[in-house]
Structure formats: structure tokens, C-alpha cells
Amino acid sequence: MAPRLAEWLADPVSGALDGVLAEEVSFYSPVTVYEGRADVMHIFAAMAAVLEDLAITRVAEDGAATISFVSARIDGMAIDGIIDECVNAPGQLVEARLLLRPFDALRTAIAHMAERLEHHPLPSART
Numbered sequence: 001m002a003p004r005l006a007e008w009l010a011d012p013v014s015g016a017l018d019g020v021l022a023e024e025v026s027f028y029s030p031v032t033v034y035e036g037r038a039d040v041m042h043i044f045a046a047m048a049a050v051l052e053d054l055a056i057t058r059v060a061e062d063g064a065a066t067i068s069f070v071s072a073r074i075d076g077m078a079i080d081g082i083i084d085e086c087v088n089a090p091g092q093l094v095e096a097r098l099l100l101r102p103f104d105a106l107r108t109a110i111a112h113m114a115e116r117l118e119h120h121p122l123p124s125a126r127t
Contacts, residue, residue: 006068079105
């Protein structure tokens with residue numbers, strides 16, 4: 001399986017993930033869990049806007065799972081992390097998990113994401 005989320009975050013293209021996200025996809029962020037295709041796609045788009053210069057530094061694959069090691073910048077600070085992705089039998093993303101460090105950069109990323117979500121709420125929060 002290719003590291004779909006990591007590749008998309010490194011070079012986002014509008015709608016490119018729509019067809020590969022399962023309807024019941026779950027995303028485990030450093031702050032909370034997001035459920036469902038619409039909310040997860042919204043969070044991924046926000047992440048792409050907040051993280052700068054994301055690059056994949058290493059990939060490990062094991063059947064339906066891919067772990068991508070990534071580096072990026074936020075407000076000039078270096079941040080690195082791991083994106084863990086799992087797909088179902090048809091190859092759709094059903095689960096993704098993001099781990100980021102160091103804490104100062106993570107805290108900055110959380111603040112930027114909170115501000116973005118305040119101005120652009122999740123689809124589930126709009127109904």
C-alpha cells in the first residue's frame with residue numbers, strides 16, 4: 001500500500017483523497033479522534049494548510065498498514081512525526097494516526113488547527 005495520506009499532505013490536490021477514504025474512516029490526531037469521511041477529509045485539508053514543507057523521510061509497509069516518517073515546519077519550527085495508515089480489503093483508508101514532536105511545535109500546530117477549525121468548522125458541526 002502506498003502512503004496515501006503522507007503523499008497527499010506533502011503535495012495536496014483538491015479531492016485527491018475522496019475516492020480512497022472509506023465512509024467509516026477514523027483519524028486519531030494528537031488531540032482527538034475524528035470519524036467519517038467528511039470530517040476526516042476536512043481535518044486533512046486543514047493539516048495540509050498548517051504544515052509547511054512536509055516531506056516523507058522513510059516508509060515501512062506491512063500488508064494493509066503503512067507507516068510514514070515525516071518532517072515539516074510550522075511557524076519556522078521543525079516538526080517531525082509518524083503517520084500510520086491502515087486500509088481495508090478494497091484498498092480504502094479506514095484508519096490513520098498522527099504522532100508529532102517536539103512538544104513546542106506540536107502545541108503551535110494545535111493552536112493553528114484550533115483557529116482554523118473555529119473559522120472553518122467540521123461538516124458534522126455545521127448540521
